[in-house]
Amino acid sequence: MSVKIAIAGGAGRMGITLLQETLAHPNTELTAFSVREDDIPHSLSRIQRAGLAGIDDLAVSRDENLLADAQAVIDFTTPAYSLRLAQSCAEQGIAFICGTTGFSAEQHAQLAALAKQTPIVWAPNMSLGVNLLSHLVEKAAAALDDSFDIEIFEMHHRFKQDAPSGTALALGEAAAKGRDVALKEKTLHAREGHTGVREEGTIGFSVARGGDVIGDHTVMLAGDGERIELTHKASNRHIYARGAVKAALWAQGKPPALYSMQDVLGLA
DSSP states (O other), X not given: OXXXXXXXXXXXXXXXXXXXXXXXXXXXXXXXXXXXXXXXXHXXXXXXXXXXXXXXXXXXXXXXXXXXXXXXXXXXXXXXXXXXXXXXXXXXXXXXXXXXOOOOHHHHHHHHHHTTTSEEEEOSOOOHHHHHXXXXXXXXHHHSOTTSEEEEEEEEOTTOOSSSOHHHHHHHHHHHHHHTSOHHHHEEOOOOSOOOSOOTTOEEEEEEEOTTOOEEEEEEEEETTEEEEEEEXXXXXXXXXXXXXXXXXXXXXXXXXXXXXXXXXXXX
């Protein structure tokens, strides 16, 4: 039996990829996708150029139309819009799959509160490989003491607007969890000038932006005489869409809660 899926922001780069994966999956049915009300012709033109002609009748501009027939909504948009959709999904008991990044602590708390009413799967990165990487980082950080310095390097395309990436921060959280510390108390961001000796136990972040890089992440654990590097490189956006579709299928019948991709993969 197919799961009926609606896609938020269907004309964006990620939205088009989600449309493609949902249409291609044997166990999913696309019921609707949202486009901006003030930009419908341009949005539909982008979708047609992506080889998705013939689905124009599924385009909607109002949230109530997006949710009308859906069993799951997949959303990779903006924090404010994501929370609005999460509220609507919670009211109607529809599974909400969210890959949006950039939530403030207050917004994330709101998302967690809405998950008491309906299953919500949220992950800053829905790639199956990245979520396995996060699991491995936690295990490695737990196994190696503070004599191993932890550095997280990430690079994305020139258009990405938040830094460090949500994925890099999630990897930092995994490392901090492995060390049983709070990430905010151990974080090192930009370094410049005479910084002095590195404080033991800190978790460093380095960020690069340029070109069309989809997403590269490396977690380095550097000790005296040896270094471990755990790396994931994304070559296309379909890996995130496939993970999101897998999460939408997995969430069917689950009790209300805030889930992660670790739950979806059975790693939690």
